[in-house]
Amino acid sequence: MLSKRIRTMTPSATNVLFAKVAQLREAGEDIISFNVGEPDFQTPIEVRDECKKALDAGKTKYAPVSGITPLKEAICEKFLKDNRIEYEKDQICISTGGKQAVYNAVMAVCDPGDEILLPTPCWVSYVEMIKLAQGIPVLIPPGEDYQLDFHALKNRITKKTKAIMINTPNNPTGVCYTKEALLELGKLAVEHDFYIISDEVYEKLVYDNNRHICIAGLSKEIYDRSIIINGFSKSHAMTGWRIGYTAASKEISRGIAALQGHITSNSTTFVQWAALEGLKTCDDSVEYMRKEFEKRRDFIYEAMNQISGIHCTKPEGAIVKQSKIQTNMFICDTMCL
Template identity: 55%
Template sequence: MFSRRIRQMTPSATSSLVGKIAELRASGADIISFSAGEPDFPTPTKVVEACCLALWDGKTKYEGVGGILPLRQAICEKLLEDNGLSYGPDQICVSTGAKQALYNAVMALCDEGDEVIIPTPCWVSYVEIVKLAGGVPVLVSTNEDFSLNIGNIVAAMTDRTKLLIINTPNNPTGAVYPQETLDALGEIVTGRDTYVISDEVYEKLVYGGKRHVSIAARSPELYRRTVVINGFSKAFSMTGWRIGYSAASVELTKAMTGLQSHVSSNSTSFVQWAAIEALNSCAGEVEAMRRAFEERRDYMWSRLSSMPGISCLRPDGAFYLMPDVSRYIGSHSPKGEIQSSQDLCTYLLEDAKIAAVPGEAFCRPNTLRFAYSTSMENIQTGMDRMERALAQLRDI
């Protein structure tokens, strides 16, 4: 009954976990979840007010597919100010979330059989988006410290390499790629028929005085070859509003907008007016959230690192920690052997009532992903529970 495309698709592991957590909660279990990739803060009040005003003002009709001009202009100003990137409004396409912008870009660039390099661990959707577009995902492992391994990427490139997808700050690792790494990538793609998709949705969440750099700003050649993807979900705590955007060449933007015209048309009209408010007047709120995340990162990292058998890097960005749990593979709970990080997750969920995502979901077995986008109180209680549960495992 189903198309090959659908049969080849793997449903999102994080979404199925959400279902399992909901089931356990419904049966009365007090679950602390570290699985959600979304900020726990409310959307800034100014944004909500701007949305209400837009609704009352009748901004409820179809708009131009690529977004209203004032929003595209505000995005251009943001890209210039924050990233040193100069785009015109005809280079911006506003979409229903960064996810749609990514899908547009891959669909517009990838032909059947084209290879797409994706460094791993990686966000769950890249691989599936590439497969849906008929492309071939080529997974390339990062170094142990989650920095990009340039040698591995060079070795994976062939005449069919059409795209390289990078994500900095990174989900699931939290890694922030330094300028030198971006320059090294630039050298690899220059002079070939290879494009870069740079997913920068976590750009506002960078810690310890580090700075986010966009690869598109590193050279005129990279500017031409890169599709910058960004959005409002993570920086402004607007996950449910579903709004994101791409910035690219005029021709590519036309192609992506054309595709979107047959899929969803414009992103929600009144949400676009609220997005302008977010860009223009929420720097204070964004910074307050960033500071809270940094404090949580420090606390959670110190708790995880002090647990026996757990080794955890302290990343510079996003809101994730990805500890290595290989010492626990082969250990035993009262219910049996822990054979994978998936098993460890199930044990932690059922026995400690805490939810993390198994590294298998991000193409890195023997790890778990913890999102610290939940309250400090939840993090403290969750880490206490985890410590107790791990201490009960035998044969580590």
């Protein structure tokens, strides 16, 4: 019999739908899939070429669990350039995708019975990751325009609160948390001594006059309590390459590396060299994709709001959008499957 941990785990709805789409396509159906947050652009040519070079150069062996030094140093440079935050290479851990980075962060700080605050609506895997770490997900309802509801949040902070998980730009709402909201959240984290796990994988995909704010850059006290998640899947159209990273204190980063060393060890070595090239040379490609996504955002926003019974707010970032559907108009799972 399977373990209770697995028997009580809810499968990823995204992956269930992904498998269904693949099955229908194999049967010859012409399917347009809306279930996976995946850029449909090709990975930039510079990244693909560097991957080939790395393979030909024999960069196919084990690497340090936390990642190759040149990539970690480039990520530190990225934080300094984009976010005005200083990290050292020992604070960076390269993972097999952003999903592993999130799970690593949860496992690094969560003891059995710890409570993790989770603003909703949220990405499907957060709740199950917390449960797998034997933590307790504490769901926070959204505030106006899907910003953080601090009244609800404060009422759910207890002595067992260990962390809060946020995602900005947000999947599925498309909201970018404001600097004021992040400052208030940071002050709560300092006051009540809990961690902030901030998933920022959509950082490069912000639209109009909105801008991404990395919470770790707001104060030294907030920085010390922040675990930043990022990766290359969304920004560089590298979903299948599976490479992400965490940035945190040296203590937490050592813990994450120790955990990862018993699970996957290093992220694929030649992919790390390709990702390094992406950071060095692909800013124009990243910006091109962002502009294209912004055009699509405008189209889908107008189109969705022309459908009777559906209301869609305008996404400020990311490549996904949750819409309000009139009660009883659809049963979600039935409609999707």
